[in-house]
Amino acid sequence: MCEAPSHFYILQNNEPTIQAMTPALSISHLRKVYARGTVAVDDLSLDIAAGDFFGLLGPNGAGKSTTIHCITGISTVTSGEIRIFGVDAVKNYREARRRIGLSPQEFNVDTFATCRQILDWMGGYFGMERAERKRRAEMLIEKFDLVPHATKQFRELSGGLKRRVVLARALIHDPDLLILDEPTAGVDVELRMDLWRYLQELNHDGKTILLTSHYLEEIERLCRTIAIVNKGKIVQHGPKNEFFTEPGGLEEAYLRATGATPERIAAAAGR
């Protein structure tokens, strides 16, 4: 396991192996300072291999969402470099963004729009022609069991259905890199299982996935590579199996990396 990574992992025979090739996502010395002086991300470097299922773990306020916002253009970058499949995400942002799909933590949707409109508009922003938008939208509406809700306004939907719409929206343009910021927050167990299955399918089909979550079980089950973020820095990073070579597994590693007290770590170990 390493700190301040300068390399990334790629699957070979279903095992992550250190490789040097164009990563799906490469973040180098990223720093984000908000207007009031809060340092949200501090010299964060990270590479994610094409085809990886990468988990970003960290407590609230660790800098996970800010990192994602910097990658996708929702936040400006104070300093550092972000590359999407080798393309500079700031200088060549149009080219870089074509390859990213984002499912954000908070719903950023015109709540008066219908599910179908939300998908159609998003496909349009990405320059998809009408027939292609319609085909992809209908496929995703079916895939996410949204058929009975396709003409309902977003505000009329339950939390779980809203989450599905936002996830479908992230996939409308068939991105190569899918970024999911706590996609199963507020979702019931059944839907969570369905989403997990679908995400595994997508990853199996070649999509690179960056997932943030508070659920250790989710990260443990889905991801092949894991990074733990605390106070804007990556404090631990490596293939999932490396987290399980130490006693206590991912949970203890997480607690240690995020500065939990020895009593708390001991309590977790005793469970």
Place this chain on the structure above:
Amino acid sequence: MGASINWVGLLTIIRREMTRLLRVPIQAFVAPWISALLFIFIFGYVVGGRISQIGGHSYLEFVLPGIVMLNVVNAAFLQSSSQVYFARFMRYVEETLVSPLSYVEMISGVLVTVVFRSVVTALGILVIAALFGASSVAGVGEFVFWVVGVAIVFGLLGNLVGLWANNFEQLTILNVFFITPLSFVGGVFNTIDMLPSWLQWMAWANPFFYFINGLRHSMIGFTEAPELLGIGVTIGLGAVMFVIVWRLYAIGYGLRE
């Protein structure tokens, strides 16, 4: 950055905003038409019936361009400021921020809806005025220039305010304290020489005077200022506003965290 225009993306922004606009037809179109009807009836027809002609035109014909311009300015400013502010407030602006749209495409998408709303508002007022026998348009091209040009200027100003405002109160400040007062003293109801001499210089420094005067010339041929000066002021303001708004988009002001 790819230099090609994302036409589908631009058309999608326009479609989205048209959908949003047409959800509130009473607020967007019927309200200004009723307001214009009242202005035309009271000031043009009732009061105007007791006022002698101005420059060979009835008072109703004289005030009508001002009434049209007041409503064009309001329509443009309200459309763009609320469009941009609500997209920020409800956070769906992030949909466009994460997509491969250029800043020019984002701004143009706003402006097309602004121009549509302004033109429909203006045409509706002309229809209402026709019922009172006053809706002549002497120069159609010139009329279109003034309606579209002024709509773009105030669409850009509204865009700027939509980026700046952090609450609904701030969204209305410019309209209440600057746009409405300046437009009323810009010659809607009177000629410059009707003003006290100490106030006349202020009219020449007021861009609304050029907008109203230009539209009035396009409709009834009456003018108090050189045409080219007004056209220059409008194009100059539009260009300056566009550069400011484009720059604000580029640095992410009000849009990006």
